[in-house]
Amino acid sequence: MAQRPPPTAMLQAFVSAAQTGSFARAASELNLTASAISHQIAGLEEWWGVQLFERHSRGVKLTSAGQALLPVTDGFFKGLEAALQVLNPREAQPLYLSCTSSLCSTWLIPRVHGSHTDASFNLDLVLTSADMSPASLGAHQFDVAVVIGGGDYPEHHVELLMRDAVFPVCSPAFYREHGDIAPKDIARYPLIHRADDQICPGWESWFAFQGVAAPPYHPGPRFPDSSLAISLALKGAGIALGRTALVYDQLEEGGLVALSSPVMMSPAAYYIICRKGRQSEPAIARLIEWLKLSAGEFLREVGARHPQIAGAGAFQR
Known part of the structure; x- marks a missing residue:
């Protein structure tokens, strides 16, 4: 006799946890708690009699059994959705x-x-x-x-x-007042910072790329968003690090000027x-x-x- 299929909620928890690599992220995706996801997975493992995940402190990883069962389970949901769409077409969704x-x-x-x-x-x-x-x-x-x-x-x-290039920019008024400042002299002027530079290069990285000794600490406003730093540069408050896609339109419209320096590519x-x-x-x-x-x-x-x-x-x- 064929084995009775497990509850759909268990299958959904399994697919979501496998695709996100985390019970916590699966919980967020399904609007449940991480504990609920853990219980659903444990219940499914007991139901099928196989271990689906290896549990680690940084997340979860599919076992060989989990890898074998994921495409079948995910395919069930996709096939069901496709069949229902044919039987009961919904309005187009954006x-x-x-x-x-x-x-x-x-x-x-x-x-x-x-x-x-x-x-x-x-x-x-x-x-x-x-x-x-x-x-x-x-x-x-x-x-x-x-x-x-x-x-x-x-x-x-x-x-x-x-990809983006990274280079210093300032307002036309700031440029007229101070001229085309050389890379070795930029640290003497007001700088505008991006607060979190873990992904995008900041001034410290830019100085290192130019082969210029950066000041041990440079005061100035710090923003968590690059566009906010660029907005302040547009007002003439100092020099910001621009990235090509973020400042190109302003360069075209004359709101910003790029200072001369070797171009640094963002990692x-x-x-x-x-x-x-x-x-x-x-x-x-x-x-x-x-x-x-x-x-x-x-x-x-x-x-x-x-x-x-x-x-x-x-x-x-």
Whole structure:
């Protein structure tokens, strides 16, 4: 006699924990507690008579049995959803596109605005801004996301969008007053800082790249978001570190001036991600393609109009 199938809640907990690599992230994704997820997994392991996860202090890892059962279990949910969609078609749902907060306001929104009236764009989007790390992906709702980092996003389809150059910028008024300040002299002027430089290079990294001794401590305003630091530079309050995608429009419009210095490439890049397997869905595939085309056009324009901030091979994708 065939074994009776386990409750759906157990299967959902298993799939979510396997895809996020964490009981806590699975709990957030399913609006449950981590303890509830743990009990569901334990119940499923007892039901099937196999161990599904190895438990570690930093998360969980599928056993060989878990690896064998995951595609079958995940396929059950996907097959059920596809069958129900055929039997009871729902109204088309918009795609949720999430983007890092700085890039969203300075690069993505202007390009969505420019494409929205183009009939070929034809994408129904809900645009949200969020700064997501690999560990926090399960806590956010998105179909497609643009993230900044090193490209390591487990259980996700990942494509490189573009890379950034890093260089000092200031307002035209500040530039007229002080001139084109040499890298070795920049520390003598008011600097605007990004508070958390774990992903994006800060002044300390920039000074090291230029071969200039940085001051032991440089006072100045500190912001958790690059676009806020750039906003203060626009007001003429000092020099900020700009990244190409975040300051290009302001350079074009004359709101900012790039100081002369060797271009430093950011070690972090922008990536497009979605859940593995979803990249072939027609709407998601079109959105990914639009993002890549927009980035390609942008990088070519930067190289043609502002070669001083591009550098040799700076924007190879």
